[in-house]
Amino acid sequence: MRYAMAVDTKKCVGCSDCVVACQTENNVPIGFCRDWVVEVTDGTYPQLEIELRSERCNHCANAPCVRCCPTGASHIVEGGIVLVKPNKCIGCGACIASCPYDARYPHPKGYVDKCTFCIHRVKEGMKPACVAVCPTKCMYFGDLDDPNSEVSVILKKRKSKTLIPEAGTQPQLYFLI
Amino acid sequence: MNEELIISGRENLMVDPQLHIWHWPIPLYLFLGGLAAGVLFFAALYYLLGKEEQYRAAVRRVPFIAPVALVLGLAALFYDLNHKAFFWQLYTTIRIQSPMSWGAWTLLVITTASFIWCALHIREFFPRWDWKYKWLKDIEVFFNKNKKPLAWVILIFAIITGVYTGILLSAFNARPLWNTSVLGPLFLASGLSAGAASIVLASKNREERLLFTKIDLIILGTELFLIVHMFMGFLASTQVQQEAAQLFLGGPYTMVFWIFVVVLGIIIPGVLDLMELWGKHIPALIPGVLVLMGSFAFRFVFVFAGQVSRWLY
Ligand code: SF4
Numbered sequence: 154m155r156y157a158m159a160v161d162t163k164k165c166v167g168c169s170d171c172v173v174a175c176q177t178e179n180n181v182p183i184g185f186c187r188d189w190v191v192e193v194t195d196g197t198y199p200q201l202e203i204e205l206r207s208e209r210c211n212h213c214a215n216a217p218c219v220r221c222c223p224t225g226a227s228h229i230v231e232g233g234i235v236l237v238k239p240n241k242c243i244g245c246g247a248c249i250a251s252c253p254y255d256a257r258y259p260h261p262k263g264y265v266d267k268c269t270f271c272i273h274r275v276k277e278g279m280k281p282a283c284v285a286v287c288p289t290k291c292m293y294f295g296d297l298d299d300p301n302s303e304v305s306v307i308l309k310k311r312k313s314k315t316l317i318p319e320a321g322t323q324p325q326l327y328f329l330i
Numbered sequence: 331m332n333e334e335l336i337i338s339g340r341e342n343l344m345v346d347p348q349l350h351i352w353h354w355p356i357p358l359y360l361f362l363g364g365l366a367a368g369v370l371f372f373a374a375l376y377y378l379l380g381k382e383e384q385y386r387a388a389v390r391r392v393p394f395i396a397p398v399a400l401v402l403g404l405a406a407l408f409y410d411l412n413h414k415a416f417f418w419q420l421y422t423t424i425r426i427q428s429p430m431s432w433g434a435w436t437l438l439v440i441t442t443a444s445f446i447w448c449a450l451h452i453r454e455f456f457p458r459w460d461w462k463y464k465w466l467k468d469i470e471v472f473f474n475k476n477k478k479p480l481a482w483v484i485l486i487f488a489i490i491t492g493v494y495t496g497i498l499l500s501a502f503n504a505r506p507l508w509n510t511s512v513l514g515p516l517f518l519a520s521g522l523s524a525g526a527a528s529i530v531l532a533s534k535n536r537e538e539r540l541l542f543t544k545i546d547l548i549i550l551g552t553e554l555f556l557i558v559h560m561f562m563g564f565l566a567s568t569q570v571q572q573e574a575a576q577l578f579l580g581g582p583y584t585m586v587f588w589i590f591v592v593v594l595g596i597i598i599p600g601v602l603d604l605m606e607l608w609g610k611h612i613p614a615l616i617p618g619v620l621v622l623m624g625s626f627a628f629r630f631v632f633v634f635a636g637q638v639s640r641w642l643y
């Protein structure tokens with residue numbers, strides 16, 4: 154099993170509903186977020202192009218944050234989801250420094266926190282909160298090993314990219330372009 | 331134009347707008363670790379070379395810096411942890427791929443060994459020292475008999491500790507400035523030069539002072555070579571590493587790096603060492619303190635600048 158997510162940059166309108174949905178669903182402390190929306194403006198006026206991306210942890214298949222964690226608090230569970238065990242985490246910050254996407258943050262309680270692909274919902278057969286709430290339905294989630302999953306189907310149909318693959322992290326968050 | 335904005339307003343503390351997860355205790359810890367590695371390396375080396383009597387300060391006295399530095403360094407590291415109550419989790423596992431993990435174990439070994447080494451030489455400072463309990467005396471007798479193996483352990487672990495202070499950073503490919511394999515040898519050299527400088531500062535024997543002035547000079551030269559080498563590597567590398575190098579070549583860290591680390595920390599003390607060797611009398615305090623400050627500044631500049639360097643996307 155290999156969970157992955159695809160975000161359609163052509164459909165996203167940058168409303169940030171996904172961010173709020175995540176904060177509510179996961180009780181993210183005020184002032185922090187596990188996902189965020191980036192707007193990239195490219196070109197010279199009047200020929201400007203805008204790309205909108207809802208970003209979060211890429212649940213990298215070759216995750217530097219897991220590699221550098223001294224206690225094993227950062228670990229990978231079935232389906233390739235990267236998680237942190239709060240009562241194993243010493244809050245050293247190594248994983249935060251090791252993530253090229255700055256996808257982690259220190260929780261005010263001391264341990265490190267990040268996107269979990271809403272594993273608690275996925276286990277119940279639901280979609281992650283951000284995917285479920287998106288008003289433009291621009292996100293797809295599922296198992297890449299299953300050729301019929303939403304995410305496999307859309308990735309076959311559309312062109313996609315990942316973020317800084319040259320960092321060697323093998324990110325599993327795809328952006329449809 | 332190419333502009334990237336986080337429009338949902340991400341303001342994660344210590345991550346935005348620039349990574350700042352590691353504060354002053356981390357470079358302090360790296361400096362103290364490097365210093366301890368330096369003094370222990372020379373103590374073990376000259377003991378194993380049979381020069382214990384000749385170089386008393388190096389073998390017997392200066393190593394007393396090490397346990398103090400290591401304990402202070404570990405305290406600094408502990409202070410910068412965000413989840414302190416779980417500190418012990420570090421010592422429930424060894425994770426070879428995580429420098430922080432094997433570094434923590436290395437520090438445990440070298441700190442213990444440094445305490446034993448100092449206990450064996452405690453009479454340098456307290457000639458009438460007497461261990462109160464028999465078991466302590468037994469331990470002393472045991473390690474006196476096995477001083478050679480102890481010195482070997484210290485020698486090897488001092489090198490590992492010195493290299494570790496650099497590898498801790500160079501293992502992060504997410505921070506292009508740190509991600510260079512030169513950093514291990516470079517920080518080892520910086521630690522060794524701090525160690526040699528401490529011996530020059532503490533020794534009262536002219537021959538010993540001259541020897542360590544020479545050693546210091548060689549290490550400072552090596553450091554300078556490694557720094558040039560590092561920049562050549564950065565400038566010939568990918569765009570992210572070229573931009574990382576720009577932090578020191580016109581960017582915000584240019585002045586601190588070239589003035590405090592290179593000129594005041596390496597070149598001037600190197601020239602003063604050279605003058606001393608040529609027979610001009612230079613008060614040992616000046617190059618010694620400059621080298622220590624340079625080594626200290628080096629870790630600060632690197633830890634802070636590295637957190638600013640990043641991948642672009
Ligand atoms: S995006 Fe960052 S936190 Fe997530 S798995 Fe990759 S390296 Fe780790």
Ligand code: SF4
Nearest residue numbers: 222242243245246248
């Ligand atoms: S902060 Fe926690 S999860 Fe991150 S590397 Fe340190 S111990 Fe592991």
